[in-house]
Each structure stands twice: as structure tokens, then as C-alpha cells.
Amino acid sequence: MDVVVGIDIGGTKTKIGLVNKQGQVLEQTYFRTRHYPILEEYLDQIDTTIDILIRQCVTPVELLGIGIGAPNASSKNGTIEHASNLVWKGIVPIVEILQQRRALPTKLMNDASVAALGELLFGNAQNMTDFIVVTLGTGFGSGIVANGKLIDGYDGFAGELGHLDITLGDGRLTGQGVSGGLEAYVSATGLKRTVMYMLAYHMDDSRFRSIAYTDLHGEEITQAADEGDLIAIKAFDYTAKILGTALANFVAFTQPQAFILMGGLADSQKWLVEPARKYMEASLLPFYKGKVQLLSSGLKKSEAAICGAASLIWQDYGVMEV
Amino acid sequence: MDVVVGIDIGGTKTKIGLVNKQGQVLEQTYFRTRHYPILEEYLDQIDTTIDILIRQCVTPVELLGIGIGAPNASSKNGTIEHASNLVWKGIVPIVEILQQRRALPTKLMNDASVAALGELLFGNAQNMTDFIVVTLGTGFGSGIVANGKLIDGYDGFAGELGHLDITLGDGRLTGQGVSGGLEAYVSATGLKRTVMYMLAYHMDDSRFRSIAYTDLHGEEITQAADEGDLIAIKAFDYTAKILGTALANFVAFTQPQAFILMGGLADSQKWLVEPARKYMEASLLPFYKGKVQLLSSGLKKSEAAICGAASLIWQDYGVMEV
Numbered sequence: 001m002d003v004v005v006g007i008d009i010g011g012t013k014t015k016i017g018l019v020n021k022q023g024q025v026l027e028q029t030y031f032r033t034r035h036y037p038i039l040e041e042y043l044d045q046i047d048t049t050i051d052i053l054i055r056q057c058v059t060p061v062e063l064l065g066i067g068i069g070a071p072n073a074s075s076k077n078g079t080i081e082h083a084s085n086l087v088w089k090g091i092v093p094i095v096e097i098l099q100q101r102r103a104l105p106t107k108l109m110n111d112a113s114v115a116a117l118g119e120l121l122f123g124n125a126q127n128m129t130d131f132i133v134v135t136l137g138t139g140f141g142s143g144i145v146a147n148g149k150l151i152d153g154y155d156g157f158a159g160e161l162g163h164l165d166i167t168l169g170d171g172r173l174t175g176q177g178v179s180g181g182l183e184a185y186v187s188a189t190g191l192k193r194t195v196m197y198m199l200a201y202h203m204d205d206s207r208f209r210s211i212a213y214t215d216l217h218g219e220e221i222t223q224a225a226d227e228g229d230l231i232a233i234k235a236f237d238y239t240a241k242i243l244g245t246a247l248a249n250f251v252a253f254t255q256p257q258a259f260i261l262m263g264g265l266a267d268s269q270k271w272l273v274e275p276a277r278k279y280m281e282a283s284l285l286p287f288y289k290g291k292v293q294l295l296s297s298g299l300k301k302s303e304a305a306i307c308g309a310a311s312l313i314w315q316d317y318g319v320m321e322v
Numbered sequence: 323m324d325v326v327v328g329i330d331i332g333g334t335k336t337k338i339g340l341v342n343k344q345g346q347v348l349e350q351t352y353f354r355t356r357h358y359p360i361l362e363e364y365l366d367q368i369d370t371t372i373d374i375l376i377r378q379c380v381t382p383v384e385l386l387g388i389g390i391g392a393p394n395a396s397s398k399n400g401t402i403e404h405a406s407n408l409v410w411k412g413i414v415p416i417v418e419i420l421q422q423r424r425a426l427p428t429k430l431m432n433d434a435s436v437a438a439l440g441e442l443l444f445g446n447a448q449n450m451t452d453f454i455v456v457t458l459g460t461g462f463g464s465g466i467v468a469n470g471k472l473i474d475g476y477d478g479f480a481g482e483l484g485h486l487d488i489t490l491g492d493g494r495l496t497g498q499g500v501s502g503g504l505e506a507y508v509s510a511t512g513l514k515r516t517v518m519y520m521l522a523y524h525m526d527d528s529r530f531r532s533i534a535y536t537d538l539h540g541e542e543i544t545q546a547a548d549e550g551d552l553i554a555i556k557a558f559d560y561t562a563k564i565l566g567t568a569l570a571n572f573v574a575f576t577q578p579q580a581f582i583l584m585g586g587l588a589d590s591q592k593w594l595v596e597p598a599r600k601y602m603e604a605s606l607l608p609f610y611k612g613k614v615q616l617l618s619s620g621l622k623k624s625e626a627a628i629c630g631a632a633s634l635i636w637q638d639y640g641v642m643e644v
Contacts, residue, residue: 130474
């Protein structure tokens with residue numbers, strides 16, 4: 001059976017799986033990225049893992065290629081460049097090295113763009129030509145599809161919407177040192193920062209007055225909002241308003257038919273997604289109103305990243321019919 | 323000889339011309355849009371004008387189709403919808419009507435998108451796959467090309483970057499009632515508004531203290547800046563900063579190789595374009611720096627709109643080689 005290797009390189013885990021033409025993950029596993037600070041050893045570990053997965057398969061498989069999702073990836077250069085979450089510094093030519101080792105078609109792309117491809121081929125965007133995936137995790141990632149194709153940009157760095165400056169250069173700093181970057185507001189980290197801001201701004205009683213910033217977790221903020229904690233409720237409202245305004249801005253750019261929101265923060269339908277929808281509609285120009293859907297991912301959480309990475313190869317095999 | 327009719331529908335003038343495969347405008351003329359408040363009579367005038375242009379041609383011509391650029395145009399519906407600058411109200415199905423009259427392929431698109439197509443086929447973007455045209459006239463228009471194709475959006479309204487909210491919902495109102503819309507700052511009108519703002523904010527002596535808002539014109543502000551008028555200089559700097567920040571934001575979206583700036587305001591290289599370039603570079607993420615060009619249009623000013631409109635038809639004839 002023909003399969004594609006899907007690899008998701010994250011700061012904590014590297015997930016690897018074998019994906020068939022229907023987008024099903026046949027076998028998968030992971031290892032700790034940080035255990036392999038030497039690039040060569042990391043690549044050895046990837047090789048070994050692929051071989052193990054192949055042997056685990058019940059039916060014999062033929063590898064068609066390797067698709068990789070990673071942060072700070074340049075799809076055109078096949079490199080990971082200056083990724084602050086990863087252990088290897090500088091520019092890592094991962095596609096070139098893996099291709100030398102296995103002589104298989106190998107492709108790399110930004111993790112959020114890969115998520116968008118996964119939705120296009122196997123998820124909730126199978127019949128769409130224009131949509132945007134937004135990943136709300138520790139950061140704010142995005143993958144943009146227009147005219148049925150992922151937008152790559154001049155040298156493969158398009159779709160960094162988390163770094164849009166939403167405050168005319170006068171706002172919170174992001175990890176990249178960008179002032180007013182959207183990600184500094186709308187992400188798990190951004191929500192924590194907003195809880196701090198609300199503690200400073202308001203005098204409401206709150207459980208968060210006795211919890212330090214570093215001990216604060218996203219799920220706890222949701223739970224506090226459910227229990228009526230005013231600081232948590234105000235923090236979510238502030239976040240949802242910025243998200244909704246940002247989504248309305250994105251509509252004026254590529255006019256997507258839908259946003260697919262994923263990542264931990266997007267689980268908060270009641271406190272984040274629904275209010276963001278209202279703020280978005282309120283900000284949309286007349287001819288955009290009522291036309292944009294906010295959707296969840298159509299893929300299993302445990303498989304989405306691997307399946308998306310494999311889509312980089314499967315898209316060349318006519319899986320897509322746009 | 324094969325030619326395409328290019329029509330540019332503006333609030334003041336309707337320009338019509340015949341364009342050959344090399345993008346040359348063989349014949350052209352215009353009439354006053356406002357003289358024809360009844361749609362049928364306006365379309366009659368278009369018909370008559372086309373016939374006159376054909377008769378003026380030295381060699382016999384064959385019409386391949388009609389391309390139209392207009393404000394508030396939906397390319398997918400072939401309609402002009404609620405254009406505040408035009409005399410006809412509501413939804414105007416102009417493509418359907420013209421096609422019934424002449425049985426020729428007829429296409430319509432947003433005027434700034436059409437300008438982008440013109441640059442792609444015949445202007446300064448002939449070898450580019452990713453660029454953005456920004457028109458800085460009375461308003462702020464934009465046409466986005468990514469992966470070698472114009473971005474249309476879900477129902478043809480993509481690329482309304484002038485309506486991006488750049489102030490988190492807390493800024494100047496645009497003509498569309500959008501709060502904080504980029505166009506309210508970066509356009510000929512925006513610059514005039516900024517002169518008023520600077521007169522309020524600063525106490526510098528200025529020629530503009532004795533000129534009323536309605537008597538103020540863009541060229542005069544450039545002239546005043548040249549002569550050292552501090553209010554004019556501060557107004558340009560304020561505008562250039564917002565333009566530069568906005569362009570940097572656009573880069574994080576589709577990562578264009580170039581912006582092509584056109585329209586009256588873009589003539590101000592010294593006071594607007596050059597400072598905007600500096601502000602843009604300062605705002606760009608590290609992996610975008612030094613890669614984005616700011617260009618002028620590659621088409622003659624008197625022909626650009628007609629040539630762009632005709633590109634809507636010529637693009638189907640393999641003029642483009644991307």
C-alpha cells in the first residue's frame with residue numbers, strides 16, 4: 001500500500017506517522033525533540049523511527065515521500081530558519097539532508113500552513129477554495145488558502161498573521177520583538193498576559209490574585225470564567241474582541257469562506273469563539289456580513305499534525321479535486 | 323487585428339479604449355459618467371463609443387471581449403454593488419446586460435485588482451508571482467496577486483485593504499462607516515484629514531491655518547512640505563508611518579516580492595514613498611527584511627486603467643507566462 005510519512009516537528013515533541021491516500025494515520029509515534037540537540041542524531045532518530053513504523057504495519061507499504069510541518073519553515077528553501085522554539089540554531093537545510101538519506105520526495109512547510117493543507121485534502125475544507133486556518137496555541141499561527149492553493153509568498157514565509165501589528169507600533173512585544181503583534185494578545189500566552197492586565201486595571205476579586213503568572217494555565221482561565229470570575233470573563237472578552245476584529249481584517253484581505261480555528265484556546269467556544277464571531281460580524285464591511293463561517297478542525301486532534309504534514313506529498317497525487 | 327475593449331468606470335469619467343495583445347492602447351476616449359444617471363442610457367453610450375473607436379482604427383479589428391474595472395465590483399457575480407461614488411444605486415448586473423447586447427466575453431473586476439492584472443501582463447510585475455498593487459487616490463485601493471493569480475475571494479470581494487481596521491476599532495471613520503479604516507489615514511483624503519489633525523495638535527505656523535478643508539489639495543501639501551511647512555512635513559511623516567506599518571503587515575500576509583504604488587499620492591517619492599519604505603523595513607520581521615521592493619507602475623498613466631481592464635480578457639489568451 002502507498003503511504004506518506006508525515007512529520008510534525010514541535011519544540012517539545014516530534015510526531016511521526018504513516019498516512020494513506022484517504023488521510024488515515026496507520027501507525028504513529030513520537031519522541032522528545034530536545035533529547036537530540038545534535039542535528040545528525042536527530043535525523044538518525046527520524047530514520048530509525050520511520051523504519052520501525054514500517055515494520056509495525058500489517059500490510060507491506062511503499063513510501064511515496066516525506067512531508068514535514070515545522071515552525072519558521074521556508075517551503076521554497078526547504079529550511080527551518082532561526083526557530084526560537086527549536087534546539088538547532090541558524091538555518092537548518094532539513095529537506096536537502098533527508099532527501100540525500102532516503103532519495104524520496106521531501107517537502108517542508110510552516111506548521112499552520114500544513115494544517116491548512118490537511119483540512120483542504122482530508123478535513124473540513126474539502127470543497128473550499130478560499131479559507132484560513134488559525135492555530136491558537138502558545139502562539140498564533142495561520143495558513144492561508146486562496147484560489148484553491150496555499151499562499152506561499154515570495155520565498156515561502158507567507159501567512160505569519162500572528163505577527164501583524166494591530167496597534168500602530170505601540171503595543172505589547174512578541175517573542176520576535178514585534179511591537180503590537182497579534183500573537184501577544186490572541187494566544188494562550190496572550191490570554192495569560194491579559195489576565196495580568198485585567199488584574200492591574202480592575203479591582204474585582206479574583207482567584208488569579210493569588211496565582212503567579214508562571215503558574216497560570218489556559219484551562220484554568222476557562223474554568224474560572226465558567227465559575228463567574230470577573231477577571232477571567234473580562235480577559236476572555238478582551239481577547240475575543242481583538243480576535244474578532246483581526247478576523248474581520250483578514251476577510252478584507254482574501255475574503256475566505258471560512259476560518260478554521262484550532263489549538264487549545266479554540267476549544268473555548270463559549271468564552272472565545274462565539275464572542276469573537278459577534279465582534280467579527282460587527283466589524284465586517286456590509287458586503288462581507290453573514291458570509292464567513294467559523295469552523296473547528298475536521299481532523300482528529302491526535303492525527304491532525306501528522307495528516308497535515310503528509311498532505312504536502314499527497315496533494316501531488318490528485319487527492320484534491322478543486 | 324484582435325483587440326479587447328477596456329473600460330474604466332470611475333465616479334467622474336468613464337474611459338474606453340481598444341487594446342491589442344501587446345497591451346498597447348490603439349484608440350481611447352472618455353465621457354462623463356454622471357451625465358448618464360439612467361443605466362440603460364449609460365450602456366447605450368458605451369455601445370456607441372465602442373463603435374466609434376472601432377471606426378477610428380486604421381486597420382480592421384476583431385473584438386475578443388470586454389474587460390471592465392469599477393469600484394465595488396464583484397468579479398464572481400459580474401455586478402457593481404452599492405458603489406457610493408457611482409450614480410446608479412443598489413446592485414448593477416453590468417456584465418449580464420453587456421453580454422446580452424454584444425454576445426462577447428465580458429468580465430468585471432475591482433479597479434485596483436484590474437490595475438494589478440495590468441502590471442502582471444504588461445507592466446512592472448511581468449515576471450512576478452507574488453505582489454500587491456496599492457492605489458493611493460481619493461481612497462486606498464488594492465489588488466493582490468499570489469501564486470501568480472489575482473486573489474478573488476469567496477465571492478469576488480477580496481483585496482479591500484483600505485478598509486482594514488488599524489486601530490482596534492477606535493479610529494477615524496471611513497466613508498463606509500468603518501472605524502479606524504486604513505483609507506481614512508492613507509489616501510489623498512486621509513492626508514487632508516491629517517493636516518487638520520496636525521493643525522489641532524501642534525502650534526507651528528503654517529500656510530494651512532488660512533486654508534479651509536474643502537479648499538485643500540494634495541499637490542499643495544507636497545509643495546508646502548518642499549517649502550519647509552512644518553505642518554505639511556508632520557502630516558506626511560504621520561501618513562508615511564502608517565503606510566509603512568501597513569505594508570509590513572501585508573508582507574506577513576502574502577509575502578509579496580514587491581508593492582506597486584500608484585495614484586496621485588504615490589507621486590510623492592520624497593515625502594511619502596521613501597519614508598514609508600524606512601518605516602516598513604523597521605517593522606518587518608527579520609526573515610522579511612530587505613526582500614520587498616516598492617515600485618511605481620510600469621504603465622503609462624493615461625493608459626493604465628484601460629490597459630488593466632483589457633487584461634481581464636487578455637489573460638485568457640496566454641499573454642501571461644508565469
